[in-house]
Structure formats: structure tokens, C-alpha cells
Amino acid sequence: MIDAAFRDGWAWWVIALAVGVPVLLVVLTELINGLRRRNNPMAGPLRLLRNGVIPVGALFALLFFAIQSPAEQVWTRVVATVFGFLLILLVLSAFNVALFANAAPDSWRKRIPSIFVEIARLVLVALGLALLFSWVWGADVGGLFAALGVGSIVIGLALQNAVGGVISGLLLLFEQPFKIGDWLDTGGVKGRVVEVNWRAVHIQTGNSIQIVPNSTLSGASFTNMSAPTGTYSATTTVTFTTDDPPHEVMALLAEIADALPMRLQDERAEVDYIGKGAYEVTIPVNAPAEAQRALSLYLSWLWYASRRRGFALDGDSTDPVAEPARLVEAIERVGPTLHLREEDREEVLATSRLERYGIGETVLRSGIVPDRVMIIVSGRATLALEADGGRIDFGSAEPGDLIGHTALTRERTQALTVASDILTVLSVPLATVDVLIRTRPRLAAEIGEALELKRKLADDALSALGLSRASVSERRATARNPRSLR
Incomplete structure (x- = not known):
């Protein structure tokens, strides 16, 4: 009987399947694990091959070649149908990985929307199943395809407006003239793209979300303000x-x-x-x-x-702080800071003026020798050091404080002074301050103490960051003169 089994050939099939299938499954398992660790997309098709195609293929080979079941038998046809279906899925999956998984970011393969790939896969699966049923079961699928074709034409004519919007959306997705986060100007709508779907594009205008149909965008010109990237x-x-x-x-x-x-x-x-x-x-x-x-x-x-x-923006140069009464009031307010006497007020009134700065505006830049001293009348300013393109805040100036102390020592400023609020200052020329200092030793001492205090605060802030004033000055000089590195 054994000799007859080997003579008929089915015993060889049983042995080959009993030994070969487990070995093949083990090899595929190790290969899949290695690909998965490297995040290789080929692990997907190989997993389908291991879990579906090989077991069902082995069952089909057992039925047809080993047991030699007739091809007309129902169970043989069922297994052949399942095996053919899994084989179709394996081929399409491998084709998808080979063509699209490793596509370059700027290639046409990467720009194809996934919906196009899914539709093409569905069509190919349908065609494959039709051929499979025709070969295995002898089914006549010609009439079915004809009926589907006529039905598709009727449905397309009935839904042409709705389908037109969907097709426009798919074409936009395929061409990708913009992406989520880009800024568009469609002529009537300007804003940032927050959503793109088959039917419409959602644009955040700042006040609301404007929904623009894809058919409108595909039929008119618009500007992608985010392309090209850069300035x-x-x-x-x-x-x-x-x-x-x-x-x-x-x-x-x-x-x-x-x-x-x-x-x-x-x-x-x-x-x-x-x-x-x-x-x-x-x-x-x-x-x-x-x-x-x-x-x-x-x-x-x-x-x-x-x-x-004194320039007339929009034809108007009027500044409320320029009124004489405001200047007199400001001098009265900062008089104790400058130790003003009655005989000094007229000189200060004649040479000084009030100035205002907007929030965030630079009042005094770093690295310059000031030609005036400013006393804060109202508002608040922030003192900062510039380092590595950033700003290190280390102190503040309140009403009654002086800005521009280094004008008196003829030194360059180390700190940057920025208005934290709407800032009003009394700007006093250096010559006027020099006259006041010569007759008021106490004023000179207070200004010197204030200057030393600000230097100490700056050094403490830099020390907390592991920097020094010399290193910051060197970096600032290098940024202003890159040739010093050569």
C-alpha cells in the first residue's frame, strides 16, 4: 500500500506539505520580525502571505494533489476561490508597497491621495474576483459588467452636480496646491487652511471659519501665500x-x-x-x-x-503731551528727582520736552552714547541685555527714575530700555543736566549710585545664566561685525 502511495505520487505531496509548510512559516516569521523592527512596509504583505496565502494554499494542494479530490467538487472550488482571493490581495498589497511606500516626498506617487489608491484597489479586486469566479465556477460575468456600466451612467447623470464637487475635491487632493496650515487668498476669503475634504476647504479667517467649495477653488484662481516657503x-x-x-x-x-x-x-x-x-x-x-x-x-x-x-502722520502732528501745561506739570512732578530750585525751573522748561512711547517700543538702544537724560513721568520701562539674538530682562524703571545715565559719563549704554506701558518721559538735554550737576553734588552722587545699581542687577542676571557682561559685549560686537571672526 505504501509503495502504491508513492507510486501514485500523493504521498510525496503529503510529506512535502507536512515538512515544507512549517519550515516556510518559521522562516517567514523571523523575516517579518526583522522587517518590523526596521519599520519596513514589506512586513505587511509577508504577514498576509504567512497567515493566509500559505495555509489556504497548502489546504488546496492537499485536496487537489494529495487527496486528488475532483476539481468539480464544491469544497475544492471553495478552497480554490479563497486561495485565489488571498493571492489577489497579496499581489495588490506588494504592488502598493513597492510603488507608494518608499516614494519620494516630492514625487507624483506621494501626491496621489489615498482615496485614489483605494478606489483603484477596489476595481482591481472586483475584476480579479470576476475572473476567478469565471475560471473556478464557470460564471458568466459579462452580463453583470454590462448592467453595472449602464447603472453607473444613469447614477452619474443623476448626481453629476454632487459628484462634480467630489471629483473637484479629489483633483485638489491629487494636485496638492496647498496643505493644512497654508494661508490662502481666494479673492473673497483670506485665511489659514484648517481642513480639506472631498467637498470643501475650511479656511480660518480670524473671525470665523469660511467653507469654500472645492468646485469654486478648482474653477477660479487663488493665491497660496505660504508658497514658496521663506520670506x-x-x-x-x-x-x-x-x-x-x-x-x-x-x-x-x-x-x-x-x-x-x-x-x-x-x-x-x-x-x-x-x-x-x-x-x-x-x-x-x-x-x-x-x-x-x-x-x-x-x-x-x-x-x-x-x-x-514732529512729522504729520495722516496730515496731523498734534500731540497732547506737547501742551505747555502738561510740560509744567511734568517738571513739577520730577522736580525732586533733579533737586530743582525755583531759579532752575525756567531753564528746564525752556530746554526740555515731553515724549511718549508705545508699548514695546525701544526707548533707548544699547551700544550708543546718549545725548540726553530722560526721567519717567508716567508708565514703566523694562531694562534688558541683548545676547544671542534674544533679550535678558534684569530690571525696571518706574516714575521718577532716570534713563540714559551713561550720557553723563560719556559711555556707551549696555542695557536696552523698552516701554512696558504707554510711557511718558521728560527729555532733558545733556547740557542742562550738566549745569544742574555742577551745582548739586548730591544729584551727581544719586545718579552714580543708580548707575552702579543697574550694573549690579545686570551682572546678577548674567551670572544666573552663566554669562558675563564681557562675553555678551563680545557676542554683540561679533554679530554687528561678522568679519571679526576671520
Whole structure:
């Protein structure tokens, strides 16, 4: 009987399946574990091969070759159908991994939306099953395909408007002219993209979420303000009177723009005079999201700066703090700080003036020799050191405190002074302060003590960060003059 079994061939099939299948499963398990540890996408198709295709294929081989069950028998056909279906899935899965899993980010394969891949896979599975049923069961699938084709045409004509929006959405997803987080300007809507689906694009405008149908975007032009990545410019037009000197106005406009914290550090603002007292200001910022904030802060700072310079922004140079009564009141308020006597008030009144600064505006830059001393009348200022492109706050100045002590010692300022509130200061020329100091030794001593206190506070703040004032000065000098590194 054994000789007959080997002579008929089915015993060899039983032995091959009993030995070969377990060995093959063990080899595939080790291979899958190695691929999984490396996050290789080929682990998926191999797992389907191990868990589905090989066991069902072994069962089919056992039935058809070993037991030699007739091909017309139902169980043989069922197993053949399942085996063919799993084989179709394995081929499609391997094809998907080979074509799309390792696609380059900028290639057409990476840009294809997953819905397109799923639809193509569904169509191929349907075609494969049709051929499989035709081969295994002898089914006539021609009539079924004809019926499906006619039905698809009827449904497409009935739903052409709805389907048109879906197709437009799929085309947008395929082309990918923008992505989540990009800023779009569609002509009527400007904002950041927060969602993209088959039907519409959701745009956050700042006040609300505007839903724009894909058919509208695909049928009209729009601007992706986030592409290409890199510098984006915020632009505004401001107007002064024609009596204001153009070059002085342009210098002021550029100075205020370059001081903005959201300005792109490696780029400078541009100012163009376009005639009749109008100027166009272009401010480089990191992203469209910064544009509105930059323009809002810029225009508010410009209002204060233009009035300090006596320029007529929008045709108006009126500054409420320039009223004589306000100046007299301010001198009365800071009189004890300067140890003023009655005979000194007229001199201070004649040579000094009130100035205002907006929140966040630089009152006194670091690295300059001041030509005046400022006494805070109202508001508050922050004292800081500049290091590595950042700011280290170490103190504050309150009403009655002096700003610009180093004007008296003719030294360069080490600290940066920034307005924390709307700041009003009494600006006193250096010559006037020199006269006061010569007749008031106590004032000179107080100014010296205040200067030493600020230096100590700065040193303490730097020590807490493991820095020194010398290292900060060296870094600042290097940043201003990169050639010193050569």
C-alpha cells in the first residue's frame, strides 16, 4: 500500500506539505520580525502571505494533489476561490508597497491621495474576483459588467452636480496646491487652511471659519501665500504731509520697521516714496500669520514716533503731551528727582520736552552714547541685555527714575530700555543736566549710585545664566561685525 502511495505520487505531496509548510512559516516569521523592527512596509504583505496565502494554499494542494479530490467538487472550488482571493490581495498589497511606500516626498506617487489608491484597489479586486469566479465556477460575468456600466451612467447623470464637487475635491487632493496650515487668498476669503475634504476647504479667517467649495477653488484662481516657503512681506502705505522731509521720513519708517520683533532677522524693511506724501513700507516676516500683527504694532509705534519727530502722520502732528501745561506739570512732578530750585525751573522748561512711547517700543538702544537724560513721568520701562539674538530682562524703571545715565559719563549704554506701558518721559538735554550737576553734588552722587545699581542687577542676571557682561559685549560686537571672526 505504501509503495502504491508513492507510486501514485500523493504521498510525496503529503510529506512535502507536512515538512515544507512549517519550515516556510518559521522562516517567514523571523523575516517579518526583522522587517518590523526596521519599520519596513514589506512586513505587511509577508504577514498576509504567512497567515493566509500559505495555509489556504497548502489546504488546496492537499485536496487537489494529495487527496486528488475532483476539481468539480464544491469544497475544492471553495478552497480554490479563497486561495485565489488571498493571492489577489497579496499581489495588490506588494504592488502598493513597492510603488507608494518608499516614494519620494516630492514625487507624483506621494501626491496621489489615498482615496485614489483605494478606489483603484477596489476595481482591481472586483475584476480579479470576476475572473476567478469565471475560471473556478464557470460564471458568466459579462452580463453583470454590462448592467453595472449602464447603472453607473444613469447614477452619474443623476448626481453629476454632487459628484462634480467630489471629483473637484479629489483633483485638489491629487494636485496638492496647498496643505493644512497654508494661508490662502481666494479673492473673497483670506485665511489659514484648517481642513480639506472631498467637498470643501475650511479656511480660518480670524473671525470665523469660511467653507469654500472645492468646485469654486478648482474653477477660479487663488493665491497660496505660504508658497514658496521663506520670506513673506507685510506691506502698508502711510501718508505724511508734503512739508515733511522725505528722506527723514523714510529713515524713521525704516527704523521703526526694523525694530519690530516679528521682522525676519536676516532681512531689512524697505521704504519707497510714491509721491504726494505717500510711502510704501514692506516688512519681511516669517509667515503670513505674522503679517497682521506686524502691521498693527508698526502703525501704533509709528504714531508715537512721528509725533516725537514732529512729522504729520495722516496730515496731523498734534500731540497732547506737547501742551505747555502738561510740560509744567511734568517738571513739577520730577522736580525732586533733579533737586530743582525755583531759579532752575525756567531753564528746564525752556530746554526740555515731553515724549511718549508705545508699548514695546525701544526707548533707548544699547551700544550708543546718549545725548540726553530722560526721567519717567508716567508708565514703566523694562531694562534688558541683548545676547544671542534674544533679550535678558534684569530690571525696571518706574516714575521718577532716570534713563540714559551713561550720557553723563560719556559711555556707551549696555542695557536696552523698552516701554512696558504707554510711557511718558521728560527729555532733558545733556547740557542742562550738566549745569544742574555742577551745582548739586548730591544729584551727581544719586545718579552714580543708580548707575552702579543697574550694573549690579545686570551682572546678577548674567551670572544666573552663566554669562558675563564681557562675553555678551563680545557676542554683540561679533554679530554687528561678522568679519571679526576671520
